[in-house]
Amino acid sequence: MLPGVTLNVHARDALQNPPLRVERVSRSFGGLRAVDGISFDVAAGEHLAVLGPNGAGKSTLFNVICGDLLPDSGRVLLNGEDVTSLALHHRVRRGLGRTYQTSSVFAGLSVAEHIALALRGPISGRLALSMRSRERREVARSTERLVALVGLDGRSAAPASELSHGELRQLEIGMALAPNPDVILLDEPAAGLSADERTRLTELLLNLSDTVATVLVEHDMDVALTVADRVIVLESGSMIAKGSPSQIESDPLVRAVYLGEQHKARSARSSGPRAELDR
C-alpha cells in the first residue's frame, strides 16, 4: 500500500471520526430524565466545557461517557468505535482518560508511583512480572516529565496521603495525561482550589497537547470559559445552548438560567488573573 494513500485514509477517518462523539444519549432515574438526547462531537485539540446548574445532568452525562453508567438510549464513540457497552477500563485502553470531582488517589503510593501506574494502564503488559531495564528507564523519564508538567517537581517521592488538596488535583490531571489519551474528561478540576492554584490549572489546561480532546465539567466559570473553545449548556437534562464562550456569555437564556448576575460579580472580582490569562 502506498504511504500517501494510507495517510489520506487516516486523514479522512480523523475527519469522520472525532476522538469523542456522543449521539442522542438519554438516561433516566425512575421518572426523572437526567439526560435527554444529548449529542455532540469533540475534535482533536478542542476543549469543550459542559455547563449547567446543579441537577442539570452534567455528572450523569459525564458518567455515561466514562462508562460508570449505561445510557437508556444513544451511543458513545471513541475514535469512531462504539464503546457504549464497554467497561471503564476498556474505554481507558481505547484512549479515554478521566479525573474525579473528589480526588481519588492511592493513599499508600508515592506521586511517581501514581504516574507510573497510570502510564502502564492502557498498554499490554500492565500486569507483567518483569520489566526490561530500558523500559524501566523510559517509565522513569516519562514519570519525571509528567510530574514536572503538572507542577509537582520535588514531590515525586511524597506519598499521596501527604499531599495538599491542590497537589492532589494536580496529581489527578497528571494521571489522566500519563498514558497520552485521545480524550480527557475533567470533572470539576478547579473544585476547592485557591485563586493561585486555579490560575496554574488554567495555564496547564491551555497548554495541553493539541491532539487531546478535552471535556470539562466545571462550576468555576472563569476557568471553564477561559479554557473552552466551545461550550454546551445543560438544563434539566437538555442542551439549551451551544457556542463559543463569548456567545454563551451573551446568550440571554443561559444568563437567565445559569450565569445570571452572579457571574458578573465573579468576573469583576477575578478580572485581574483573567486579564492576565487572556493575554
Next chain:
Amino acid sequence: MESSVHGKMTARSRALASLAVAAAAIAVMPALVSDFVLLQIAIKSLWLGIAGASLAFLIGQAGLISLAQTAVFGVSGYVMAILVLDHDWGVWFAVAVAAAAGPIAGLIVGVISRRTAGLYLMMLTLAIGVFVFFFAQQYQPITRGHTGFNGFDAPTLFGIDLNDRRPLFYVTAVAAVAVVAGFRYVMATPAGLAYRGLRDNPKRLQALGYSTEATTVSAFAVSGFAAGAGGVISVWYNGAISPGSIDLTRTIELLIVVMIGGTLRIEGAFMGALAVTLLQNYVSDFTNRTETLVGAVFMVVVLVSRQGLTGILLGLGSRAQRALGRVRSRNSTPDRSVTDDSRRSPEHASRAGQHAPPQ
C-alpha cells in the same frame, strides 16, 4: 538522577546485606540450637512462615483477605502425596507438579472470587476452604478420607536425606529466603504496583485501564506459589497430610500467624509463625489452654499495633532513628549562642538583634 542511582544502589546493597545476614544466620543456627529447637521451632516456623507469607502478600500488598490459602496449601501437599504414595511417581517429579498446583489452585480461587472484595471475599474464600476440606475428608478414592496420607518420606537431595533435621532445616530456610526474595521482586514489577493500587483504590485502578478482576486473579496465582511451597515442605516435615491439616482451625491459625506478624512486610509472616510456634511449644509446660493463650496474645498484639509485631518493630526503629538524628544534629551544630550573625539573613539578624540583651 544521581540521587535515584544512589537510591537504587542503597536499596541493592541493603538487599545484599539482608541476604548475607540471612545466609549467616541459616549457616550457624543448627550449631547454636538443640535438635528440639531446630525441629520443633525453627523448621516449623519456617514452613508455617512460608504459607503465612502467601497470605501476608495477599492482604498486605493486594488488600485481599483470603480464607482459602490453607486450601491452596493443602492442594499442593495432597497432590504430592497422592502422586508419590498412590501412583508411585518419582518424588521430585511429584514435587514439581505439586509446586505448580499451588499457583494453579490460587488462580482458581482468584477466578471464583474475582468479583468480590472485603467481607464477601472472606465469606467466599471461607466457602472454598470448607469445600476443599470436605472434599479431602469425604472423597476417599482420591484423598484416603479421614486418615489422609501417612508415612511420607522426605526426598533425597544430591544424596542427602531430607528426613534428617539439619538438611531439612537448610532446604526449608533456603525456600523461605527464596519466597521473601520472590515476593520482593514481584512487588517491584508493574504487577506489584498494580496490586498495591488494587489494595488502595480498586475503582481508581480501573479508571487507569486496569481490570480489577485480572489483577485479583493474578495476585491469587502469585500467592499460590508460596502457599504451594509451604504445603510441600509441611508434608516432608510431618510425613503426613490429612483433612486435619487444612481444617478451619488451620485456616484461623494461618490468619493469626499473619496478623500477629503484621502485613507491612512479607517477613512479618515469619515473625508471626515463630511467635505462634513458640507459644504452642512452651506454653504447654505451664497450661493446657495453649490455644486460648494464643488467642489472647493475638488480641493484645492487634490492640497494641494494627500492623502486628512488624509494626511495633518498625515503630521502634523509626523512633530510634529520629532520636539518633537529633543526637547527631545536636553534636554537629555549633553552640547556637555563638552562631555567627553573618550566616543569618539580614532580616533574621536584625530580628535577633532586637531580642539581644543590652550590652
